Amino acid sequence: MLVDTNVVSELMRPAPDANVAAWAARQARFDFSVISLEEVFYGLGVRKNARLSDWFERFIAAHCDVLPVSSRIARRCAGLRAELSKKGQVRTQADLLIAATAAEHDLILVTRNGRDFAGCGIRLLNPFTRG
Numbered sequence: 001m002l003v004d005t006n007v008v009s010e011l012m013r014p015a016p017d018a019n020v021a022a023w024a025a026r027q028a029r030f031d032f033s034v035i036s037l038e039e040v041f042y043g044l045g046v047r048k049n050a051r052l053s054d055w056f057e058r059f060i061a062a063h064c065d066v067l068p069v070s071s072r073i074a075r076r077c078a079g080l081r082a083e084l085s086k087k088g089q090v091r092t093q094a095d096l097l098i099a100a101t102a103a104e105h106d107l108i109l110v111t112r113n114g115r116d117f118a119g120c121g122i123r124l125l126n127p128f129t130r131g
Contacts, residue, residue, distance in 0.1 A: 001027070002067070002102045004111035005036040007127060008059070009043070012052055023110075023127035032064040033101045035094050067101055076100040080120060089119060096120070 008030075010020045024030075037060070044053045060066065069077075077093070077100035084091055095113075099120040102109040108123040117124060 001031060001125065002098070002105070002107040002109050003030045003032055003036070003064075004098060004109060004113065005039040006112045007110050008032070008036065008040060008056075010112075010128075011059070012055060017128055019129065020127045027063075030064045031105065031107055032060070032066050033098045034066055034068050035097045035101070037066055039094065067105060069097055069101070070104070073097065073100045073104050076104055084119060087119075091116065 007020060007024075010016045011024055016024075040056060044056060074097075077096045080100060080103075081091065081093070081096050084096075095116045099109065099117050099122055101107075102122045103120070108125050109117060110125045110127055111117065112126055112128050114124050114126055
């Protein structure tokens with residue numbers, strides 16, 4: 001399963017959502033896009049919280065396989081962006097790179113923001129509603 005930024009951000013909270021915490025506790029490893037990695041590092045850079053930065057570094061090292069953006073993922077993302085754009089559905093490049101990563105690796109995307117990925121042809125799981 002490919003974990004979206006908002007799920008890891010939730011796990012970083014002092015008291016994460018009970019459903020998300022229960023779901024995460026049942027997982028052996030997480031797949032994480034390099035795009036989400038950048039988003040979390042950006043947020044940590046803006047907030048400058050040493051405790052959260054340390055937690056995140058340990059979390060990534062111990063529990064995550066970080067997936068890069070390959071040329072195949074870039075091509076898949078571009079095709080998806082073009083297809084959605086023709087339908088008048090504008091999405092962020094970051095979200096579509098994450099969606100393309102999930103599609104390329106045949107992974108379920110674990111996210112709270114299902115609407116951002118609707119119509120991308122990928123399977124979604126919302127751990128906020130399913131523990």
